[in-house]
Amino acid sequence: MGRKPTITRQQLLDLAEEIVRTEGAKALTIDALARAAGISKGGVQYSFASKDDLVRALIERWTSQFDAMLITDETSSPADLIRSYIRAMRASQPAMNAKMAGLMSTYLQDPDNMRETRQWYRGIFERLGEASAEAQTARVAFLAVEGLFLLRIVGIDEDGTWAGFLDDIEAVLERLLDVRRQ
Template identity: 60%
Template sequence: MGRTAMITRDRLLEVAEDIVRSRGGAALTIGALAQAAGVSKGGVQYSFASKDAIVRALIDRWTAQFDALLGDPPPEDPVLFVDRYIAATRASQQALDAKMAALLVSYLEDPANLRETRAWYRGVFARLSGDGPEARAARVAFLAVEGLFLMRINGIDDKDSWAGLLDDVEATLLRLIETPVK
């Protein structure tokens, strides 16, 4: 009798990422994950009760990775926050392609996930609050980066121009804080 394959929750998430990256979010099912990981469906369900639980775990994993890249800038410095946000976005986009981003969109179909995402954005805008030119420039740069992310989700941007567009946002942010608009 053969030994039962042992697989960790993290390994299942790695395999799930591979499925999404190669075949898209719709291809991620408990059965597909079990087959790709070489375990039974029950083995997958031991770690994740449903596809939604897998997606949630993937989102949590990506969020933790992004937060680690972002670091902990002080909320009273909106320019530093957005500068780090641009750097974290630049670094994380190598791993997050349009297929992964599409999975994020399906994640938001759940009202609880949407509430959590909205709360996260409210927290970001609280860090970017203020009436001064630096706060305004930081908000505009943040919105530009988020717009680039939406373009990436919709396949409008290609990988070759992504870094250049982030460079443009960053250069514009620095120019705006050097010569504030009155």
């Protein structure tokens, strides 16, 4: 019978996120996480066999939290989906800074992770795939929000401009939808 773990997988993920936030994605190692948790390297590897497993778990955690914030269903209009997407981006802002987004770069180096990410995006584009003017406007707004997300990797939000850029995208989306309704 083995020893009962003194720290949970979720606690390790919390500490891993903190390491990435404060020191950057490169600083996240099994050794660094073990030090932060006050346990042995083997203790971390009990929950995460490798750094790749740890990064995958962080990305899966973030993705599931983000998806839970997307308050839509399959019958939502393309514009409503993008409005919800922008709200989810705003809500995730405190938790996802440029350093955390940079972790995506490491994650996407694995072909299986790349396939999962492509599949997630394909699902979004299928929902935005109508030929309508509203769907076209929503697709452009989605691409703008995703471009802004990727710019966070290079530190676009160091001076707090992220929310203002999201405001711009949202305002243009609404303006274009209003014009198309007239």
